[in-house]
Amino acid sequence: MAFVPGENVDRFRKQFQSAETPSFFRAPGRVNLIGEHTDYNLGYVLPIALEMACYVGIAPASHGNLRVYSRDLDKEVSVPVADIASVKPSKQWSDYVLGVAQELVKAGFTIAPADVFIVSEVPAGSGLSSSAALEIATAVALLRGRAFPKVELAKLGQRAESKFVGMPCGIMDQYAAVFGHAGAALKIDCRSLGHEYVELPSNVRIIAANSLVKHELGTSAYRERVAECGQAVSALREIDPGIESLRDVSPEFFERVQESVPLTPRRRARHIISDTQRVVDLAAAARAHDLSEMGRLFVASHRSMQYDYQISCEEIDFLVDTAIKIPDVYGSRMTGGGFGGCTVNLVAPEAVDAFRQQLSAAYQDRYQKTPAFYDCLPAEGAGPLR
Ligand code: GLA
Numbered sequence: 535m536a537f538v539p540g541e542n543v544d545r546f547r548k549q550f551q552s553a554e555t556p557s558f559f560r561a562p563g564r565v566n567l568i569g570e571h572t573d574y575n576l577g578y579v580l581p582i583a584l585e586m587a588c589y590v591g592i593a594p595a596s597h598g599n600l601r602v603y604s605r606d607l608d609k610e611v612s613v614p615v616a617d618i619a620s621v622k623p624s625k626q627w628s629d630y631v632l633g634v635a636q637e638l639v640k641a642g643f644t645i646a647p648a649d650v651f652i653v654s655e656v657p658a659g660s661g662l663s664s665s666a667a668l669e670i671a672t673a674v675a676l677l678r679g680r681a682f683p684k685v686e687l688a689k690l691g692q693r694a695e696s697k698f699v700g701m702p703c704g705i706m707d708q709y710a711a712v713f714g715h716a717g718a719a720l721k722i723d724c725r726s727l728g729h730e731y732v733e734l735p736s737n738v739r740i741i742a743a744n745s746l747v748k749h750e751l752g753t754s755a756y757r758e759r760v761a762e763c764g765q766a767v768s769a770l771r772e773i774d775p776g777i778e779s780l781r782d783v784s785p786e787f788f789e790r791v792q793e794s795v796p797l798t799p800r801r802r803a804r805h806i807i808s809d810t811q812r813v814v815d816l817a818a819a820a821r822a823h824d825l826s827e828m829g830r831l832f833v834a835s836h837r838s839m840q841y842d843y844q845i846s847c848e849e850i851d852f853l854v855d856t857a858i859k860i861p862d863v864y865g866s867r868m869t870g871g872g873f874g875g876c877t878v879n880l881v882a883p884e885a886v887d888a889f890r891q892q893l894s895a896a897y898q899d900r901y902q903k904t905p906a907f908y909d910c911l912p913a914e915g916a917g918p919l920r
Contacts, residue, residue, distance in 0.1 A: 542651065554593035562586065562667060564666070564706075567816065575806045577813070580719050581707075582912040590652050591651040631668070662875070665695060666695070666707030670712055716911075716912055738882065741907055745876065745903075766799035769796065808834075825864045828864060845872030847872075847873050857877065862885035863889055
């Protein structure tokens with residue numbers, strides 16, 4: 535649902551029986567255009583931050599606690615601020631918030647008692663990074679304008695997720711939530727943690743299509759992929775000890791030596807190395823306004839996730855295969871962690887209506903579900919709501 539400030543101030547006061555006016559902070563979701571699972575291999579990624587965001591309202595309180603309410607879930611948790619440093623995860627939504635609070639305490643910040651109100655437009659489980667939006671919105675709200683280097687903010691959110699929530703993620707989502715830029719995609723170098731802006735051609739629309747499925751193996755399969763990439767690195771280091779991550783392996787070198795990597799890690803590495811290259815190629819194609827090349831790279835990336843990284847699923851493959859047969863759709867691929875969520879599609883502006891209709895009808899026919907569509911316009915990263 536779209537965020538309406540006034541209405542949420544009323545809900546805040548009612549929920550917390552408070553007369554305070556909360557300050558609201560926002561952090562966006564993201565759609566990744568290309569470079570999937572390349573972040574924890576220190577390669578490149580190319581996300582755009584979205585208008586769709588998570589909003590966190592905060593106001594001081596006198597009860598000694600960090601009291602947190604999720605409007606979407608209609609649930610509240612409360613932790614004495616003195617216990618934040620030692621609080622343990624509880625395997626529920628509030629872990630994202632408390633993980634961030636704990637990391638801030640570890641970084642030397644004092645967290646004063648407060649009421650915290652959360653509402654998000656980013657659909658959970660959609661591959662559009664609802665968790666990083668929540669982490670980063672929470673962090674900027676708890677900081678309330680206190681200075682914190684942006685890159686450290688992204689790293690803090692990533693630590694909260696990997697150490698407290700227990701999902702060993704890369705940096706992309708939190709980075710995009712912090713550094714998002716209206717009008718451009720971010721080409722992030724996950725090794726140097728620098729980025730450059732990539733403007734997208736104006737004659738194409740980026741449409742995410744939500745399969746509305748999320749297969750359960752998500753976190754365990756993610757962990758498994760991280761481990762398999764590590765195995766590939768170990769095998770490649772036997773040949774060149776200078777290799778520290780798959781980022782250090784060029785496509786040409788890999789082509790020559792791949793036989794010495796065991797089969798499964800070899801396939802995983804092939805995806806990572808080729809998708810890192812595709813980020814570079816997609817950025818160049820976008821700058822050259824070459825839509826058919828952009829589309830070709832999208833589909834190549836999807837096939838690589840489908841067959842080599844093996845993180846797609848039947849419904850997502852169906853959406854991709856159907857989309858690329860629709861006229862004036864340049865390309866389609868899964869976006870995000872995998873096993874469901876969204877596809878991202880490059881569509882000519884005049885073909886968007888037909889694209890939505892045809893994809894909906896086919897998906898409805900096959901799976902008795904209508905995908906949700908999101909128009910993806912690059913938006914700004916986290917900050918106070920003005
Ligand atoms: C999830 C993780 C990211 C990244 C993507 C896949 O969104 O949080 O760090 O690895 O999956 O590209």
